[in-house]
Amino acid sequence: MKSEKNTGHTMIVPRVGEPGGSLLGHLWASVGVTIVLGIICCAVYPTVVWGLGQVFFSHQANGSLLKKDGSFTNNPVEAVGSALIGQNFSAPQYFHPRPSSAGAGYDPTSSGGSNLGPLSDKLMNGLTTPATTQPTTQPESLSFDGVRLRTIHYGVDNGLSFKLYEQRADGTGDKAEVPIKQFEDGQGNLNDVKLVDAFPHPPSDTPDRLVLTAGGFTDSSGTTVLIPGDAVTGSASGLDPHISPRNAELQIGRVAGARHISSDQTMALVKQFTDGPDLGIFGDPGVNVLRLNLALDAKYPVSPTK
Numbered sequence: 218m219k220s221e222k223n224t225g226h227t228m229i230v231p232r233v234g235e236p237g238g239s240l241l242g243h244l245w246a247s248v249g250v251t252i253v254l255g256i257i258c259c260a261v262y263p264t265v266v267w268g269l270g271q272v273f274f275s276h277q278a279n280g281s282l283l284k285k286d287g288s289f290t291n292n293p294v295e296a297v298g299s300a301l302i303g304q305n306f307s308a309p310q311y312f313h314p315r316p317s318s319a320g321a322g323y324d325p326t327s328s329g330g331s332n333l334g335p336l337s338d339k340l341m342n343g344l345t346t347p348a349t350t351q352p353t354t355q356p357e358s359l360s361f362d363g364v365r366l367r368t369i370h371y372g373v374d375n376g377l378s379f380k381l382y383e384q385r386a387d388g389t390g391d392k393a394e395v396p397i398k399q400f401e402d403g404q405g406n407l408n409d410v411k412l413v414d415a416f417p418h419p420p421s422d423t424p425d426r427l428v429l430t431a432g433g434f435t436d437s438s439g440t441t442v443l444i445p446g447d448a449v450t451g452s453a454s455g456l457d458p459h460i461s462p463r464n465a466e467l468q469i470g471r472v473a474g475a476r477h478i479s480s481d482q483t484m485a486l487v488k489q490f491t492d493g494p495d496l497g498i499f500g501d502p503g504v505n506v507l508r509l510n511l512a513l514d515a516k517y518p519v520s521p522t523k
Contacts, residue, residue, distance in 0.1 A: 313468065
């Protein structure tokens with residue numbers, strides 16, 4: 218290698234025949250590095266992480282699977298669910314999860330929310346499918362329940378008192394109380410289609426249309442109750458295994474009555490299966506519904522004779 222001066226600048230000029238590395242050499246070096254990094258990143262690192270997970274976090278690494286008695290298991294055959302994924306519960310002796318838009322509800326193969334915003338008429342007031350005559354005659358049916366209908370069902374299910382009101386859609390005029398029996402079928406069940414049709418539906422409502430709203434929710438002691446948001450709205454994933462402690466508290470009376478146990482016994486289990494914020498500071502406390510319901514079945518099973 219020698220240097221030459223050219224207009225005040227030094228230029229490095231390779232000598233003839235000086236080796237600079239062959240193309241084949243560079244190619245083999247690249248292949249070698251790729252193989253080494255592939256072994257480290259695709260074999261060694263995953264194996265180390267898997268091994269540490271199996272040794273120190275065995276249940277979590279295998280999906281936090283639960284047996285029917287509520288204990289953890291690593292055997293999928295014994296599992297009835299995962300502590301990380303919610304399940305639908307509708308019987309009165311169980312705590313109910315938050316609504317889910319994942320498939321038919323809590324479908325892990327169809328995770329997702331409704332993608333409806335707070336101004337959505339469908340989300341707030343529900344939607345029905347009109348009656349049809351072709352190709353077959355079908356009555357009007359419920360297509361989407363909505364927050365208002367969920368709130369009324371939550372109040373009925375958990376013994377909360379409330380009132381229904383009719384008022385002009387433009388908000389003028391006095392509210393008139395409406396008996397809930399007007400929206401029940403012959404068996405005393407809520408007529409969801411009739412309720413959704415009576416709710417406001419902007420912007421299609423005319424100003425003088427009478428629309429239905431609910432309010433004045435109170436518990437058995439007459440204390441005003443605010444319905445928790447997680448009781449009437451779904452999570453973004455549709456798989457949230459938790460409900461808020463307040464949501465669980467409002468369900469205690471129904472669950473305790475159905476199992477013929479005291480509210481204190483039920484509350485003790487609620488507290489036991491309330492998870493605190495992550496690392497003590499991130500997020501809010503939540504009650505794991507599946508673990509709580511399994512513990513109720515194990516400790517206070519419902520007798521067929523009751």
